[in-house]
Amino acid sequence: MDFHFTEAEQAFRAEVRAFLDEHLPENDPPTETEIERWNHALGEKGWLGFHWPKEHGGYGGTLIEQFILKEECSARRAPPLGSDFMGLTWVGPSIIMHGTKEQQGEFLPELLAGDSVWCTGYSEPDIGSDLAGLQCRAVRDGDEYVVNGSKIWTTLAHKAKYIFLMVRTESDASKSKYKGITCLLTPMDLPGIEVRPIPALTGVHSFNQVFFNDVRVPVESRLGEEGQGWMVVVRALANERSGISEATEKRRHLDDLIELAQTTERKGRPALEDPSVRRSLAGFQAKISAMRLNGMRYLTKQLRGEPAGTETSVNKLLRGQLEHDMWNLSNGLLGSHAQAEGRWQLGSLGYHGTVIGGGTPNIQRNIIGERILGLPKD
Numbered sequence: 001m002d003f004h005f006t007e008a009e010q011a012f013r014a015e016v017r018a019f020l021d022e023h024l025p026e027n028d029p030p031t032e033t034e035i036e037r038w039n040h041a042l043g044e045k046g047w048l049g050f051h052w053p054k055e056h057g058g059y060g061g062t063l064i065e066q067f068i069l070k071e072e073c074s075a076r077r078a079p080p081l082g083s084d085f086m087g088l089t090w091v092g093p094s095i096i097m098h099g100t101k102e103q104q105g106e107f108l109p110e111l112l113a114g115d116s117v118w119c120t121g122y123s124e125p126d127i128g129s130d131l132a133g134l135q136c137r138a139v140r141d142g143d144e145y146v147v148n149g150s151k152i153w154t155t156l157a158h159k160a161k162y163i164f165l166m167v168r169t170e171s172d173a174s175k176s177k178y179k180g181i182t183c184l185l186t187p188m189d190l191p192g193i194e195v196r197p198i199p200a201l202t203g204v205h206s207f208n209q210v211f212f213n214d215v216r217v218p219v220e221s222r223l224g225e226e227g228q229g230w231m232v233v234v235r236a237l238a239n240e241r242s243g244i245s246e247a248t249e250k251r252r253h254l255d256d257l258i259e260l261a262q263t264t265e266r267k268g269r270p271a272l273e274d275p276s277v278r279r280s281l282a283g284f285q286a287k288i289s290a291m292r293l294n295g296m297r298y299l300t301k302q303l304r305g306e307p308a309g310t311e312t313s314v315n316k317l318l319r320g321q322l323e324h325d326m327w328n329l330s331n332g333l334l335g336s337h338a339q340a341e342g343r344w345q346l347g348s349l350g351y352h353g354t355v356i357g358g359g360t361p362n363i364q365r366n367i368i369g370e371r372i373l374g375l376p377k378d
């Protein structure tokens with residue numbers, strides 16, 4: 001692995017820093033107006049579709065540049081790169097890879113302009129980890145699919161213009177469950193779609209259950225061929241778990257934790273002077289460094305033209321454990337104040353989401369065991 005950046009890459013880092021000097025919102029967290037301004041500036045710069053190919057309107061940034069951009073943004077506590085995380089991270093790249101010219105012309109410019117919000121329809125009430133077992137059914141009727149069923153935990157469905165919807169199109173149960181799945185790029189305003197909010201523990205409304213009752217989706221909304229949806233999902237999930245930014249995000253969290261240890265007390269002294277607190281913080285730092293090096297290892301593989309593949313599960317798993325340990329320490333530092341404190345309390349109630357979303361720790365362990373270590377199947 002080569003740890004050095006070329007002159008061009010260092011120049012790009014300077015460009016990112018200059019952009020941040022000029023456009024970084026003053027407030028943390030930023031106001032809505034600041035977020036709008038930030039997204040507009042990113043759009044102008046072409047960085048909303050940073051890794052998308054130029055011929056599809058993207059910036060055509062290299063993987064190393066993307067790594068630098070995310071690292072710098074994270075170090076300066078910048079807001080996310082665009083409000084439509086799902087659209088930009090996996091829906092757009094999936095449409096670039098599998099979409100028709102018409103679909104690319106219809107959806108990609110809107111995504112790059114920040115004019116659409118996408119949600120993702122994978123999970124169902126009885127189907128989460130075993131995604132290939134999904135049951136929401138689409139039956140072909142002339143030039144339309146008639147969709148019936150339900151999706152759950154659908155983040156942002158109440159705001160989304162479209163849903164990246166996975167449905168079952170093969171009714172023959174004797175055939176492989178992986179071969180009967182199809183992806184439909186479905187407008188959320190079609191008759192028969194109902195969105196019901198699911199309140200979260202933190203009081204934030206992001207989850208929903210979405211019901212489909214005889215929803216007629218035009219055949220031209222299908223992404224890829226009928227029955228090819230599993231291939232679309234696998235590639236989209238690799239984008240979701242790409243892992244490069246895991247370490248930089250956790251570095252930010254650690255900085256906050258160190259500040260908390262400086263401002264809270266143990267036995268009348270700053271908690272940061274307590275050896276057990278220092279040991280925990282040093283342990284977190286070591287794990288974050290390991291995650292960063294892992295991220296660079298995947299990056300090196302990708303630069304050699306090999307897919308990032310299953311290794312990204314390692315950082316996803318490490319991050320889950322780290323989240324748990326770091327929030328535990330903050331609750332310990334705050335003691336009984338943890339119940340009343342705003343930001344830390346919200347974080348310690350909400351972190352489970354990032355651990356479960358995109359695949360639970362057990363599922364990552366299965367992937368690592370079976371596909372990286374070559375152990376027998378679960």
Ligand SMILES: Cc1cc2nc3c(=O)[nH]c(=O)nc-3n(C[C@H](O)[C@H](O)[C@H](O)COP(=O)(O)OP(=O)(O)OC[C@H]3O[C@@H](n4cnc5c(N)ncnc54)[C@H](O)[C@@H]3O)c2cc1C
Binds near residue numbers: 353
């Ligand atoms: C913040 C957040 C956002 C989300 N956003 C979306 C979204 O936008 N769209 C969407 O479709 N879904 C979304 N989800 C749902 C998410 O994908 C599922 O929650 C996740 O895949 C787990 O599925 P489940 O909840 O049904 O749990 P289950 O699959 O029922 O798992 C329950 C427990 O059993 C374990 N388990 C299950 N199978 C195995 C196995 N084979 N081996 C060992 N252990 C196993 C799991 O690890 C877990 O501990 C979101 C979830 C969260 C938390």
